[in-house]
Amino acid sequence: MVRTILWLCLALWTTCVDATPDMERLYADLFQTLNPAIRPVANASDPVVVTVGAAIQMIVETDEQNQLLTTSMWMRFSWEDALLRWDPDDYGGTTSLVVPLHNIWIPDIVLYNNADSEFRGMIDTSPHLTHYGVVYWNAPALYKSSCRLNVRYFPFDEQRCILKFGSWSYDASGINLVNRSAAGDMSSFIDNGEWDVIGMPVRRNEVYYSCCPVPYPDITFTLVLRRRPHFYLFNLLMPCLLVSFVTALNFLLPADSGEKVGLVLTVLLALTVFLLIVAETIPPSNTTPIIGKYFIATIFIVSLSVIMTVFVLHLHFRLPGVGPVPIWLRKLAFVSLAPLLCVQASYDHGKPILPTESNGGHLGDIPVKNRKTKKRSRWVSTEDDSNDLTDLARAVASIDGNLHTLVTRCNEQDADEDILTQWKYVAVVFDRFFFVVYVILTVMTTIIILCQPKPYSE
The missing domain is CATH 1.20.58 (Methane Monooxygenase Hydroxylase; Chain G, domain 1)
Incomplete structure (x- = not known):
């Protein structure tokens, strides 16, 4: 974010301070009769070839409950404007010019899978114009896009979220989109605590929609994210x-x-x-x-x-x-x-x-009855002795x-x-x-x- 602010300050300082009489005269000659609503082509049947690139800066938020992904990116566009060419010798050797955004034609490229109710996107930064008529527009953007998250292998999952960019008004005959490179720029990515960015491949598509019989080109960035478990x-x-x-x-x-x-x-x-x-x-x-x-x-x-x-x-x-x-x-x-x-x-x-x-x-x-029938030869059997022996036998039997x-x-x-x-x-x-x-x-x-x-x- 600090680099973005410094870049904006540098662009404004270049626009306001580096103005010379030759540049003022060039600016007046270029934009005196220019209509920014007209496509900048020499032949009306020719499309404007717009090169699309992007550099991911950071992953701001992953809303898994609502299937949303918020990313901070630096968008990079370039195209040729046939109406903005000049000879540097006529203007003191001036080969480039930083112009306000709304003074020139800008392609209406939007994020197709945008999920932000406020439709926040690119910041209105000033494009850079060369004497060949080539426009370079680099702008930081904050995108909230829909992303279908597959949580089958959570927390060891890998997600693929797409960012699909295309013109909302022009079909392939009006604007032809081409990708700047085979993959997005990840050199400025700030590490995220939850996700690792594995890659950011880019591909160009032409899709026929039910509304129109002509194809609409788009540039699709696939953000490959692997969760840190x-x-x-x-x-x-x-x-x-x-x-x-x-x-x-x-x-x-x-x-x-x-x-x-x-x-x-x-x-x-x-x-x-x-x-x-x-x-x-x-x-x-x-x-x-x-x-x-x-x-x-x-x-x-x-x-x-x-x-x-x-x-x-x-x-x-x-x-x-x-x-x-x-x-x-x-x-x-x-x-x-x-x-x-x-x-x-x-x-x-x-x-x-x-x-x-x-x-x-x-x-x-020894059974009791055997002890009862034993005779004691030394004793004289009397009636009292018999009763005593009977009582004793009963007591022994009870015990x-x-x-x-x-x-x-x-x-x-x-x-x-x-x-x-x-x-x-x-x-x-x-x-x-x-x-x-x-x-x-x-x-x-x-x-x-x-x-x-x-x-x-x-």
Whole structure:
């Protein structure tokens, strides 16, 4: 912008200060009878050949929500004016002249895909005129153009925005447009924080419109932009990736801690917030961008981890009296998965130790009736002694029955504890199995979605 202001000041200083009597006389002779509304050709059937060039200075704004691109450019036009020629010897060797813009004929070249309600464009700078009748008009311009943005590979996308210039009033028979070079000038481009300008190819077209039977030429500049993804990588993708891997620690958290489900739900809520931020960043489109696919896939995997966690807690927290672990589940957990996942458990020849049945645990191995029928040779049997022996036998039998009941209950409790321990072992094995499955799914999703090839030429 500073260079533009200096250039304008230099042009005005040249016009106002460098005026000489010869230049004043030349100016009066050239523009005394000149009509700037008439095309400057010697033959009315000849078109005016206008050379169009452009140099991009900076990308001002990219409005992705409204599909708009604002650029600052330096437009460069040149054409031959057959009515503005002179002999330098007649005017003191004057070979060039800077003239006001509205004093000469100017091609009505506009931006066809303009999207600015105020129709801002080129600044009315003064053209440069040579004694051969060649007019050079260089003018800075601020253009707001429509650009169809394809966000399929956002934030690793490449966009192609066109700037289509042409005459609004004259067809090919009135103004013939030719491009100055095969590509636009990028030597003065100021780096943009979000976009890299890969190229600016130029092509000439002749288009037949429905309004008119004659072709209209245009010069189309294609601005190839590649997005710099660093901002989105560090502010959206990296937090999402870290949060998804933190979720894997949920499977290493002991089930007795009571925080497994709470941790997963908190992570799921955080991912949902990130997805809302992404939805506000990218424009509405019929295609889902890469970053959106990654967030949706991550949310799906984390939701799946909630189901896995609930299943593990269902295996871990079993009520006493529940049946033993089914044979197929014992084989799957202890024989197949546990050695593969390096989970330590109690084994007996490759099989987990099952609770053994109680032998009864009687303290009195001799039946009561045998003890009752034994005769004591040293005692004299009397009626009182018989009653005492009967009472003693009943007491011993009662004690033996109570001890048998206690031993049976202890054995049943031990059997229940053994069964619950087996279920907990099964829960640990499946927790480790789900951990491996979750990590594999997360890594595969990251590689498949984020590392897929991006057809920039699309």
